[in-house]
Amino acid sequence: MELKKILDVRRSTRKFLEQPVEKEKLERVCQMALQAPSSRNSRSTRLMVVTDKEKLESLAKMRDYGSAFMKNATAAIIVMGDKEASDLWLTNCVISTTILQLAIVDEDLASCWVQIDGRPVLQAEPDGKLAEEYVRELLDIPAKYGLLCAVALGYSDFKPADLPPYQGEERIIWK
Ligand SMILES: Cc1cc2nc3c(=O)[nH]c(=O)nc-3n(C[C@H](O)[C@H](O)[C@H](O)COP(=O)(O)O)c2cc1C
Numbered sequence: 415m416e417l418k419k420i421l422d423v424r425r426s427t428r429k430f431l432e433q434p435v436e437k438e439k440l441e442r443v444c445q446m447a448l449q450a451p452s453s454r455n456s457r458s459t460r461l462m463v464v465t466d467k468e469k470l471e472s473l474a475k476m477r478d479y480g481s482a483f484m485k486n487a488t489a490a491i492i493v494m495g496d497k498e499a500s501d502l503w504l505t506n507c508v509i510s511t512t513i514l515q516l517a518i519v520d521e522d523l524a525s526c527w528v529q530i531d532g533r534p535v536l537q538a539e540p541d542g543k544l545a546e547e548y549v550r551e552l553l554d555i556p557a558k559y560g561l562l563c564a565v566a567l568g569y570s571d572f573k574p575a576d577l578p579p580y581q582g583e584e585r586i587i588w589k
Pocket of ligand 1: 481
């Protein structure tokens with residue numbers, strides 16, 4: 415797909431069909447995401463692909479707001495960074511995630527970012543258990559990997575509402 419079309423089609427999608435995503439597609443989107451640039455070519459990003467239904471249901475409970483829809487996704491990709499490989503592991507993760515979401519569109523799939531980094535499990539308890547701790551325990555992720563987010567994905571026939579206006583006059587500053 416042409417880049418302009420991918421950017422137009424990419425929208426956060428939280429409703430998925432039951433049709434599972436082929437392993438080859440999951441491999442291809444991971445490969446594209448891992449082609450992202452990284453600070454000092456540190457290649458610090460790591461991806462964990464989850465397709466197990468029970469684990470997806472548990473992931474949906476990582477937070478009591480903004481993650482429940484994950485139980486209906488057919489896959490989720492946890493985006494992590496090796497803290498020992500780069501001090502900019504989190505920035506590297508953000509770039510990989512952005513490319514991952516675009517690559518997902520290119521495979522005729524849809525996705526939504528679910529933030530892990532900095533988010534508590536319970537919205538009413540911002541100083542309580544973190545989503546990062548919950549996901550780390552659930553998926554047995556070693557301490558040297560920092561977690562940015564999960565990208566929930568799958569096939570979808572969801573039609574999102576139109577985007578708000580582009581607001582170029584406010585958002586682009588010309589000097
Ligand atoms: C850094 C970041 C964190 C996000 N976290 C969540 C989240 O935890 N749960 C969720 O449902 N959507 C999340 N989103 C999706 C945004 O809500 C969505 O991108 C935004 O509303 C714009 O809609 P669009 O992606 O369809 O253009 C996140 C997006 C970004 C970029």
